Every structure is written in structure tokens, then in C-alpha cells.
Amino acid sequence: MAEIPNPIVLQRADPYVIRYKGTYYFTxxxxxxxxxxxRKASRLEDLQRAEEVVIWEKHETGPMSHLIWAPELHRIQNKWYIYFGAAPNDGQSDDTFNHRIFCLENEAEDPTTGTWVERGKVETGMDTFSLDATSFELNGSQYLVWGQQDLDIPGHSNLYIARMENPWTLATTPVMLAKPEYDWECIRFKVCEGPAVITHGDRIYITYSASGTGPEYAMGMLTADLDADLLDAASWSKSPNPVFTTNAEAHMYGPGHNSFTKAEDGVTDVMVYHVRNYTEIVGDPLYEPNRQACAKTISWGTEGPIFGKPEAMSRWTPTTTEVLPPDGSHE
Structure with missing residues (x-):
């Protein structure tokens, strides 16, 4: 199929795309x-020019008042849910931010309309830095996967899974699936975050991102059988090497924090991810706005998904840290 023009949306890190009844929704x-x-569009390539609808804004004070990170939009039991990370301040505790996971709910058919209701914090049983929640349904059970810090484990975040009682309440004790342990997961920061779930054949895969948010950022992967006990850490195998990394030849640096969707044919799998196309970053790369949302089709082999390399941008991208208007206009 034809190559997807990239970026699909300018200056949006941690991109999440869901295709529902022929429409792509992006956050x-x-x-x-x-x-x-x-924002919504019938084609991925049209998301950049689509109207951006603000559906929620941070509170003036309190636990949802700072650093709103990585929202994800999910369709669960005929309602829409958004999971996101938020903090009570911009500061850090023991070199780690103070985020927790929160949930919004909307009963409208179109998530850009209707009323979003705050369902509050997702209690994980651990009162530590947590973020990047994603949800999936399998064999009649709803699961949550997210990143969270364990103060007894070196690093900023590990990956956890739990079965859900409802979309904002866990039904089981969290189980750790992965922690930063390989060299490529521990560059600048020891991080496993940004999980995304995809199934194919008789297996389920969780991709995740690791290390700092600069060129070192890369994706790893966990694999389990579909009929396995997903709440048993032993059911999962972890790739010792990253599965998607910087492609310096194409000037594509630090790809990661991905999500999965389908192409317009409803069959071909598409990976959406953020990436930068330069390395000259002034200050903390976390706050530099030019992580662009891109998409590429993936193929499948006997060992699972084949991600290839991040391909060069085919559309204009900014070269300064100025934040663009939502439509990306730069004339």
C-alpha cells in the first residue's frame, strides 16, 4: 500500500490513534x-489539517493541575475513556516527577462531542510516580498496562499489568512485566514506559519505550501466547534488544511511545509513534516541542511484528522550538 505521508500531526508527542467506524481519532x-x-479524519494523512477540539483542561490546583501527559482514547463497553498522566506540580521527588494516572468518560458516539466526566485517579495500590496507561480487552476480560516506579527497584518506571473491575478500577493486584535492565533501556534514565498492545495470530505483543527522551529513546517488546495467563509474569518473554530505534541516515531520532491502529483497508497494521528529525536540542529534550507524530505500516514474520526503521519525513517540519498553531500553519 502507499506510503503514509509524515508527519501525520506536527508537534504532538506520545501520539495515540484509534480507528472507529471508519474514522481516525487522534490525541x-x-x-x-x-x-x-x-482531532478526527477519515484518513491518517488528513489529521494534521483536522480541527483540534479541546475536551478537557488542567485544574488550577490539585493533582490534575500540572504536566498533562500522554492521553489515550479507548472505546470500552460502548463508551469512550481517556487515560492520562497528571501531577500536582512541576517539581520532582527524588529525581522523579509526581504523576498519577487519571480517567475521563464520555457516553457520546463521537468523542469530540458530548460531556467528559472525570472518573478520578486510577488507584494502582502503589502511591508512586505512574503514567502511560493503556487498556485492552481479551477473552472477555479488560486489562490495564502502565508504567510506574517501585522505590525498591532502581529506575524511574517499570511496566505493570492488572485486570480491571471497570474502566477506572483495578480488580487484581498489579504484576510487574518488565523493568529497565538492559543497557539500551538505561541511557540517561532507567525507564520502561509508553506500552502499546497488539495481537496477531496466537500471540499478544506489548511494545514499550525506554531510556531518555532524546536520540537514545527506543522501543522494546514483550510477547505472550493469547491463551496464557497474562497476569503471570512468566507468561511473557522480553526481547533483549530494541525493536525500533534511531535511523541516523534518515535523520530520524529517538522514535517511540507508539500506538497501533489499522490502515484504511481495515486489515493492514499501522504503528503510530513520535520522532525528531534533528538532534540539536537546547535544554531538556522533554520540553522541546518537535517530537512529530508519524505512522508506518508494519509486516509480520514468524517471530512477530517487523517494524523496520523510521523513514524520513515527507512533509515539512519546523526547525525551531516555536509552538505552531493546531493546524500546523507556518506561513
């Missing part, structure tokens, strides 16, 4: 980290 981290916005 991601807003550069000011102060709101959650959605």
Missing part, C-alpha cells in the same frame, strides 16, 4: 502540557 501530549485535545 497526544499538547506541547504546553495543559490540556487534552482530539
Amino acid at each position: 497526544g501530549s499538547y506541547p504546553a502540557f495543559d490540556r487534552i485535545a482530539l
